[in-house]
Amino acid sequence: MADKNVISLDKIKVACHDCSLAELCLPMGLRPEDVDRLDAIVKRNRPLQRGDNLFRAGETFRNLYVVKTGAVKTFTQSNDGDEQVVGFHLPGEVLGLDAIQDGSHGCSARALETTAICELPFERLEDLSSSIPSLQHQMFRLLSKEISQEAEMMALLGRSTAEERVASFLISLSERFKRRGFSATDFFLSMSRQEIGSYLGLALETVSRLFTRFQDEKILKVERKHVQILDRARLQAMVTHHHNCEPSQARPTT
Amino acid sequence: MADKNVISLDKIKVACHDCSLAELCLPMGLRPEDVDRLDAIVKRNRPLQRGDNLFRAGETFRNLYVVKTGAVKTFTQSNDGDEQVVGFHLPGEVLGLDAIQDGSHGCSARALETTAICELPFERLEDLSSSIPSLQHQMFRLLSKEISQEAEMMALLGRSTAEERVASFLISLSERFKRRGFSATDFFLSMSRQEIGSYLGLALETVSRLFTRFQDEKILKVERKHVQILDRARLQAMVTHHHNCEPSQARPTT
DNA sequence: GAAGTTTTTTGACCTCGATCAAGAACCTCG
DNA sequence: CGAGGTTCTTGATCGAGGTCAAAAAACTTC
Known part of the structure; x- marks a missing residue:
């Protein structure tokens, strides 16, 4: 600028x-x-x-x-x-x-x-x-x-389902990788399922299950710590469903 | 100082x-x-x-x-x-x-x-x-x-049960009131159950139920928005149970 | 103070995800 | 390569808390 x-x-x-x-x-x-x-x-x-x-x-x-x-x-x-x-x-x-x-x-x-x-x-x-x-x-x-x-993050933890949390986590990672010039659709998770779960307030089993479910639904390709996002739109949809705050409001009233 | x-x-x-x-x-x-x-x-x-x-x-x-x-x-x-x-x-x-x-x-x-x-x-x-x-x-x-x-707050939302959240909320309010010179054990909640629930990631019914349960257990006296803390120790215990981080660690290793 | 609205309480039910448990895949180091 | 340790997956079970519904209490307005 x-x-x-x-x-x-x-x-x-x-x-x-x-x-x-x-x-x-x-x-x-x-x-x-x-x-x-x-x-x-x-x-x-x-x-x-x-x-x-x-x-x-x-x-x-x-x-x-x-x-x-x-x-x-x-x-x-x-x-x-x-x-x-x-x-x-x-x-x-x-x-x-x-x-x-x-x-x-x-x-x-x-x-x-x-x-x-x-x-x-x-x-x-x-x-x-x-x-x-x-x-x-x-x-x-x-x-x-x-x-x-x-x-x-508070909004996420306060309201969402396990599905939303994991989706949101992946989207967030994806964006952060992208911003640094890494691939946004193909990356390694350096943290364990345990750690992801702890971060998202979920049991590690739940994280694992969602990864496999997303894989079944052709949203992800997961191989241990290597993740590919195949259908970003569906992931995004799971998150966007809730907490948007920009477009709903008009002008000030104060 | x-x-x-x-x-x-x-x-x-x-x-x-x-x-x-x-x-x-x-x-x-x-x-x-x-x-x-x-x-x-x-x-x-x-x-x-x-x-x-x-x-x-x-x-x-x-x-x-x-x-x-x-x-x-x-x-x-x-x-x-x-x-x-x-x-x-x-x-x-x-x-x-x-x-x-x-x-x-x-x-x-x-x-x-x-x-x-x-x-x-x-x-x-x-x-x-x-x-x-x-x-x-x-x-x-x-x-x-x-x-x-x-x-x-993230730690709270990420891990705790409804009981812990409500207890923690009350303790936090209590401390904040105290710091400003108000009573720490007897105060009004200016927010609704709905709003408390939304903040804590709980249904309003759950908040209500916990308030009445705490009342039954003689921990609180609740009358609509007027709350008295009768047994702060028990409340504190519900929270302290988890996430303490100071006393567990020794010296640096880096 | 009666009628209407909002907030709170309480009950009944059911779902999501935690927990327990066992097996599979992988890692590592002798 | 095989023994032992992690980490990950998958299944089965169970309970905390969400949801739905309705009654009760409180607050509002005429």
């Missing part, structure tokens, strides 16, 4: 050493020199292996994290041991936003597969953002986006 | 004309002159009546809102007409945070009873916050708090 001070995704990718920090920069149109300043504070660590923790619930909050490659789950643990998955984080997505409030993480984050992560020291980010207004604005957007997404 | 530049809750209440903007100021320790600057941008409108909309889904986002007195629900509407409650907002709480991302509200907000609201023009707030670092920090906290709360 505004093309003057905006630099391209490619340029940012280079500036950020191909780190998905692009997510953080692009939509706001940071100036090149600002990107450099941002890039300077990014830490790049060695990749995590499946099962490694990125952070744990209760730890002091120090960084935001951006997933470069791989996948991460965030989860809480109840005192009786079993865990509740609260989110999956794919390449280009940001983690750690939950913790700003009270200075410690409210959930743990663990790699689902070999995963490369960028680390953004939050203090430095705050310093930067007070001198770069567009960065500050962008931080707000990130947080607000998180809120919208969670609100959508 | 740090007492030098921090001003008291009382002082802020006066500065803000008793508006619950205190929520926004206090925890960060704004200097008095900053509070004045903040106060200068606050708009105070005439009270809303029950059923009035504060804003509607799809409207352009311009303000944050702070509830002074009364109560507000936020909700989305599905295309087939029925609404999904996504939140209740009591005195001192902030609304509108969901909309920062894409410039328009994702849900509607409507007064549940006669309700006084403070309006904070977001643009001016942003301007202010770039010159008042602690205000910026405070904005982050607000957003992050919202995220934590929603995450908690």
Whole structure:
């Protein structure tokens, strides 16, 4: 859109050493020199292996994290041991936003597969953002986006059937993959049925059953963790059926 | 804690004309002159009546809102007409945070009873916050708090039984009332069973049944919308049973 | 205060999905 | 390659809670 001070995704990718920090920069149109300043504070660590923790619930909050490659789950643990998955984080997505409030993480984050992560020291980010207004604005957007997404998730969990939940999950994954340049119709699930179920508030058996049912109905092709979406329209229909809020309303009345 | 530049809750209440903007100021320790600057941008409108909309889904986002007195629900509407409650907002709480991302509200907000609201023009707030670092920090906290709360809600909706949900709802209300100086054990519900059910992902009949069951079990005294908590411990136990995440973990391993 | 509307309660029934259980497919490492 | 461990699938059963229906209580309006 505004093309003057905006630099391209490619340029940012280079500036950020191909780190998905692009997510953080692009939509706001940071100036090149600002990107450099941002890039300077990014830490790049060695990749995590499946099962490694990125952070744990209760730890002091120090960084935001951006997933470069791989996948991460965030989860809480109840005192009786079993865990509740609260989110999956794919390449280009940001983690750690939950913790700003009270200075410690409210959930743990663990790699689902070999995963490369960028680390953004939050203090430095705050310093930067007070001198770069567009960065500050962008931080707000990130947080607000998180809120919208969670609100959508709440709506899903609050109302839907198992069918809708699984359909919605697949659509969401599909869109997120697509946005990052991966195939939207053919992808791997790096998480187990167990983890999907925990995330969606379903038993793992229910998830499994729905996958096979969708396969029978020629909506999906499922082979263990490899999923192909054959009939996106039908999937979409299961979700769209409910909670649309844009087109129903007219002008303000206040 | 740090007492030098921090001003008291009382002082802020006066500065803000008793508006619950205190929520926004206090925890960060704004200097008095900053509070004045903040106060200068606050708009105070005439009270809303029950059923009035504060804003509607799809409207352009311009303000944050702070509830002074009364109560507000936020909700989305599905295309087939029925609404999904996504939140209740009591005195001192902030609304509108969901909309920062894409410039328009994702849900509607409507007064549940006669309700006084403070309006904070977001643009001016942003301007202010770039010159008042602690205000910026405070904005982050607000957003992050919202995220934590929603995450908690997701956990609740994802896993719990009807009993747990209703118990958790009551505890949450109780704590929020208490924090604002109202009774924590004796309060009015300004929302209907229908709305509670919608919020908790339950049928209104289920909510009603649980209220009467809790009454039979001498945990509550319920008379239509007037609720007294007789045995908070038992309520708490229903909730605590699950999702605790602090005490189970040891030190980091990363 | 009677008639009409809305909200809440209570009952009866039935469905969806959790749970239990067992088998199949896959993974991994000696 | 085969033993042991996971993870996934499929079947059978059962119960929590949704749905339908109707009565009761409360609130509204004339």
